Amino acid sequence: MKAMRIGLALGMALALGVGAAAADPQTDEANRQRQMASMRQEAARADQASADRSLVQQQNAANASRQGANSGMAAGRGGASSSTPGWANGGGSANTGPQSVVDSYTLTFWVQESTPQMLARLDDAARNGDGGAAYNLARIYYTGFEGVPRDDAAARRLFGQAARAGHAQSQANYGFFLRQGIGGEVDAAEGQRWLKAASDAGNSFGQAQYAFSILSEKPEAALPLLKTAADAGEMTAQALLGSLYAMGYAVAQDDSQAVHYLTAAAAQNEPGSQGLLAGLYLTGRGGGSETEGYRLLKLGAEGGDADSMRNYGLSLVQGKGYPKDAAAGAAIVRRAAVRGDAKSQSLLGDLYNEGLGVPEREEDAIYWWNRAAEAGDAEAVEAMNAVRAGNYVIGRAPTEGVAEVANASGRGK
Numbered sequence: 001m002k003a004m005r006i007g008l009a010l011g012m013a014l015a016l017g018v019g020a021a022a023a024d025p026q027t028d029e030a031n032r033q034r035q036m037a038s039m040r041q042e043a044a045r046a047d048q049a050s051a052d053r054s055l056v057q058q059q060n061a062a063n064a065s066r067q068g069a070n071s072g073m074a075a076g077r078g079g080a081s082s083s084t085p086g087w088a089n090g091g092g093s094a095n096t097g098p099q100s101v102v103d104s105y106t107l108t109f110w111v112q113e114s115t116p117q118m119l120a121r122l123d124d125a126a127r128n129g130d131g132g133a134a135y136n137l138a139r140i141y142y143t144g145f146e147g148v149p150r151d152d153a154a155a156r157r158l159f160g161q162a163a164r165a166g167h168a169q170s171q172a173n174y175g176f177f178l179r180q181g182i183g184g185e186v187d188a189a190e191g192q193r194w195l196k197a198a199s200d201a202g203n204s205f206g207q208a209q210y211a212f213s214i215l216s217e218k219p220e221a222a223l224p225l226l227k228t229a230a231d232a233g234e235m236t237a238q239a240l241l242g243s244l245y246a247m248g249y250a251v252a253q254d255d256s257q258a259v260h261y262l263t264a265a266a267a268q269n270e271p272g273s274q275g276l277l278a279g280l281y282l283t284g285r286g287g288g289s290e291t292e293g294y295r296l297l298k299l300g301a302e303g304g305d306a307d308s309m310r311n312y313g314l315s316l317v318q319g320k321g322y323p324k325d326a327a328a329g330a331a332i333v334r335r336a337a338v339r340g341d342a343k344s345q346s347l348l349g350d351l352y353n354e355g356l357g358v359p360e361r362e363e364d365a366i367y368w369w370n371r372a373a374e375a376g377d378a379e380a381v382e383a384m385n386a387v388r389a390g391n392y393v394i395g396r397a398p399t400e401g402v403a404e405v406a407n408a409s410g411r412g413k
């Protein structure tokens with residue numbers, strides 16, 4: 001028997017997060033705080049994405065180097081280098097691009113060495129106090145270079161060793177690991193101390209991460225560091241600064257500056273920036289076309305940004321900007337919901353309630369609304385109030401939930 005549709009007036013519109021300011025300041029501030037929380041998660045995700053991309057470049061460079069006379073490679077750039085560690089006195093490389101955890105400096109290897117021999121040589125040097133070897137070995141363990149099993153705890157220990165030797169990039173990396181709890185327990189205060197040391201040394205990744213850590217308490221000190229890092233090509237700084245200008249958080253709202261920095265981060269395949277830039281264009285801000293907005297929205301969704309996935313999925317369901325494919329759109333929304341995005345959970349409940357791209361099924365709708373309401377989504381809270389007022393059963397396992405098996409559908413008594 002087909003489940004009855006729960007009688008709710010639900011508005012399924014693109015929630016792009018950067019439209020006209022909310023009518024009341026409290027709601028606007030709640031949106032900003034939600035975006036800031038999202039950006040905190042994005043900072044960690046973006047850095048690991050940079051590490052993953054650098055790994056591919058390193059492998060390609062290693063293969064190319066083994067075929068030629070050169071014995072070294074530049075990590076993250078795919079070019080040749082000298083065979084000496086590229087970090088004298090803790091300074092940076094000549095690379096003017098982003099300074100993420102693995103995206104600069106020289107990684108040394110000898111063509112005639114096997115991977116175990118390379119690891120043994122670097123390990124022996126690191127144990128004897130060679131900071132350059134410690135840094136290079138840390139990057140190997142963090143990225144899984146040359147098929148070495150990834151070991152975040154070893155990377156953290158070795159970055160710490162190089163940091164204490166005065167290496168600015170390692171100070172930034174070590175601080176990041178400590179604050180994020182990578183490879184060990186979270187130590188926010190100690191992590192911030194190392195990030196400040198890296199920032200003071202002019203390391204752009206350190207500047208970006210330290211600025212992020214003090215933004216709420218000291219925006220006047222954080223913003224110049226963010227701009228310096230962003231202008232140096234640091235992706236996470238570009239993404240954060242562009243978001244701040246789009247929201248008018250800690251700075252005056254400025255769409256032209258938002259577009260400038262978000263475009264730079266989007267060009268580095270940062271999905272959150274692609275999605276936010278799409279939101280500007282699709283709400284008539286920033287001067288971009290709808291066509292470009294929908295192109296960027298799809299890229300952001302494919303990159304895993306939850307807001308982009310939700311809005312792209314809904315666009316497919318409604319046939320707005322793309323050929324209509326309700327089933328595919330609902331599947332994308334569902335992926336974001338399963339990952340824990342509350343707004344996607346709320347939207348998925350709407351889709352089940354209306355039978356859009358999924359079967360019309362009340363237990364699935366209630367399940368996803370309830371999860372979203374527990375996470376604080378205002379629209380889901382409203383939906384659950386209506387569910388309770390109608391005496392619907394709450395807590396049934398959904399037929400198409402997260403591997404649950406459904407019970408029979410029906411109203412409670």
